[in-house]
Amino acid sequence: MKSKPSAVKVMPSHEDSIADLMQNLLLKIGEDPERQGLVRTPQRAEKALRFLTSGYEMDIASIVNGALFDETCDEMVVVKDIEFYSMCEHHVLPFFGTMHVAYLPNNKVIGLSKIPRIVDMFARRLQLQERLTHQVAETLQDVLQPKGVGVICEARHFCMMMRGVEKQHSGTVTSAMLGGFRERKETRDEFLSLVSARNHPFY
Numbered sequence: 001m002k003s004k005p006s007a008v009k010v011m012p013s014h015e016d017s018i019a020d021l022m023q024n025l026l027l028k029i030g031e032d033p034e035r036q037g038l039v040r041t042p043q044r045a046e047k048a049l050r051f052l053t054s055g056y057e058m059d060i061a062s063i064v065n066g067a068l069f070d071e072t073c074d075e076m077v078v079v080k081d082i083e084f085y086s087m088c089e090h091h092v093l094p095f096f097g098t099m100h101v102a103y104l105p106n107n108k109v110i111g112l113s114k115i116p117r118i119v120d121m122f123a124r125r126l127q128l129q130e131r132l133t134h135q136v137a138e139t140l141q142d143v144l145q146p147k148g149v150g151v152i153c154e155a156r157h158f159c160m161m162m163r164g165v166e167k168q169h170s171g172t173v174t175s176a177m178l179g180g181f182r183e184r185k186e187t188r189d190e191f192l193s194l195v196s197a198r199n200h201p202f203y
C-alpha cells in the first residue's frame with residue numbers, strides 16, 4: 001500500500017491503485033477499513049471490478065478467432081436468452097438480463113458460442129443498455145455481413161430497483177434492428193415469435 005488513508009482530504013492521484021481508492025472509499029462512507037471483515041475488501045473489490053470491466057481488454061478478432069464458416073443456409077439463426085451482467089455508466093451499479101440475438105446469414109455463419117462472448121465483451125464495461133444493444137448488433141453486422149441482424153435486450157437496473165424510484169419489478173427492453181430486420185415486418189415478427197416461444201422444445 002503506497003499511502004495510508006487518513007481522515008484528512010487527500011485527492012486521489014493516478015498512482016493510486018483501485019484497492020487504494022476503495023480503501024479511501026470505505027473511509028468516506030463512514031466505515032472502518034481496519035475491521036476484520038473489511039481488511040481484504042479493497043483487494044477483493046479491485047479484482048471484482050477488473051473482471052466486471054474486462055470487456056475493455058477484449059477485442060473482436062480474438063473472440064471470433066476464425067470461427068466463420070461458409071454455409072448456404074439462409075434461414076434465420078437465433079440465439080436467445082443469453083444472460084448478461086453489466087454496469088450502468090450513470091451510477092456504476094449493475095444491470096442484468098437477457099439478450100436475444102438473430103441474424104439472416106449471407107452465405108456465412110459464425111460459431112454459435114461466439115455470440116454470447118460478443119455480448120460479454122460489451123457487457124463487461126460501463127454501459128447504457130441502449131448502447132450495449134446496438135454494439136452487439138453492429139459488431140455482428142461488421143463481422144458477418146449478414147442480410148440483417150436483430151437484437152432484443154431485456155434488463156433490470158439496480159439503480160432503479162435499489163434507489164431513486166425503487167421499482168423492483170420494472171424491466172427495460174431495448175432493441176436494434178438492422179438490414180432485413182429493419183426493412184421487413186415479417187422478419188421481425190418471425191424473430192419475435194421465436195424469442196417469445198417460452199416452452200422449450202427440449203424439455
Ligand SMILES: [Zn+2]
Pocket residue numbers: 088089090091092093157159160
Ligand atoms: Zn443507472
